[in-house]
Amino acid sequence: MAPRIAVVGSINADLVVQMPKLPGRGETVSSAEPQWYPGGKGANQAVAAARMGGNVSMFGAIGDDEPGEMCIASLKQSNVDISSVAKVLSPTSTALVMVEHSGENQIVVAAGANQHASFDPAQISSADAVIVQFEIPESVIIEVGKATSGIFCVNAAPVRDISDELADLIDVLIVNEIEFAQLGKPNFGLVIVTAGANEVTAYKGGEVVAKTQPPKVEAIDTVGAGDTFVGAFMVAYASGQSIAESLERACAASALSTLKLGAQSGMPTAAEVNQFMQNSSN
Numbered sequence: 414m415a416p417r418i419a420v421v422g423s424i425n426a427d428l429v430v431q432m433p434k435l436p437g438r439g440e441t442v443s444s445a446e447p448q449w450y451p452g453g454k455g456a457n458q459a460v461a462a463a464r465m466g467g468n469v470s471m472f473g474a475i476g477d478d479e480p481g482e483m484c485i486a487s488l489k490q491s492n493v494d495i496s497s498v499a500k501v502l503s504p505t506s507t508a509l510v511m512v513e514h515s516g517e518n519q520i521v522v523a524a525g526a527n528q529h530a531s532f533d534p535a536q537i538s539s540a541d542a543v544i545v546q547f548e549i550p551e552s553v554i555i556e557v558g559k560a561t562s563g564i565f566c567v568n569a570a571p572v573r574d575i576s577d578e579l580a581d582l583i584d585v586l587i588v589n590e591i592e593f594a595q596l597g598k599p600n601f602g603l604v605i606v607t608a609g610a611n612e613v614t615a616y617k618g619g620e621v622v623a624k625t626q627p628p629k630v631e632a633i634d635t636v637g638a639g640d641t642f643v644g645a646f647m648v649a650y651a652s653g654q655s656i657a658e659s660l661e662r663a664c665a666a667s668a669l670s671t672l673k674l675g676a677q678s679g680m681p682t683a684a685e686v687n688q689f690m691q692n693s694s695n
């Protein structure tokens with residue numbers, strides 16, 4: 414049966430601009446036509462988890478505006494339950510996403526409606542896994558952790574300190590290698606450390622319990638690749654797959670997601686990941 418996944422988090426409208434090279438401090442660069450895409454770490458992870466076969470509900474907030482409608486349309490299209498997404502007076506949060514032709518990116522987020530993200534404790538408590546990220550207030554994240562009876566997964570991005578109160582609630586922490594170092598190599602629950610195209614490592618009690626080398630692809634846009642990893646990993650792990658198996662699926666999904674522009678556009682379905690993994694093993 415599909416695992417029930419609740420994602421409490423950010424919903425952003427991404428204004429994506431592509432350019433030959435990211436600007437340096439004080440530099441102005443010319444870009445191609447800007448394009449709007451649905452994004453936000455929370456919404457991205459919800460879409461990724463739903464496409465990978467999860468039964469996903471999104472908890473968050475948007476403004477009463479067109480960017481918010483665009484974000485909701487994408488969640489709906491991927492069969493994410495959006496009945497708990499609130500419409501608030503603040504505008505939908507916006508991210509300026511600059512993507513260099515090499516695939517490198519820089520992101521600035523103007524927090525709007527995300528600051529009003531809320532959730533229903535009763536719905537959270539019936540989920541097999543609950544995922545949060547750090548684009549919503551810490552107080553909300555702690556309440557989510559307390560209400561969770563399934564697996565509580567924290568994606569500590571964008572990175573900020575993890576309080577002792579939150580650390581005590583975490584079952585799975587997913588970070589990239591930079592966040593891992595900035596957090597002082599935390600050691601609570603299952604810690605998964607991604608490293609872009611390099612090996613992903615899973616630690617338990619400070620010991621390495623699994624490692625996976627992501628498949629090589631010609632990436633066009635890596636925005637949302639980390640979110641795809643989180644969503645795909647949690648669907649597999651909450652379905653009872655081993656840590657190693659869950660890492661393999663998450664790495665494959667994440668690699669595939671980089672082949673299209675826009676955080677959610679390239680996120681694969683479970684069938685596409687199965688096919689890709691089968692082709693790679695031949």
Ligand code: RIB
Pocket residue numbers: 423425426427451452453454457508520522548636637639640676
């Ligand atoms: O992780 C990628 C996401 O970060 C983008 O979609 C953008 O909205 C920012 O939140």
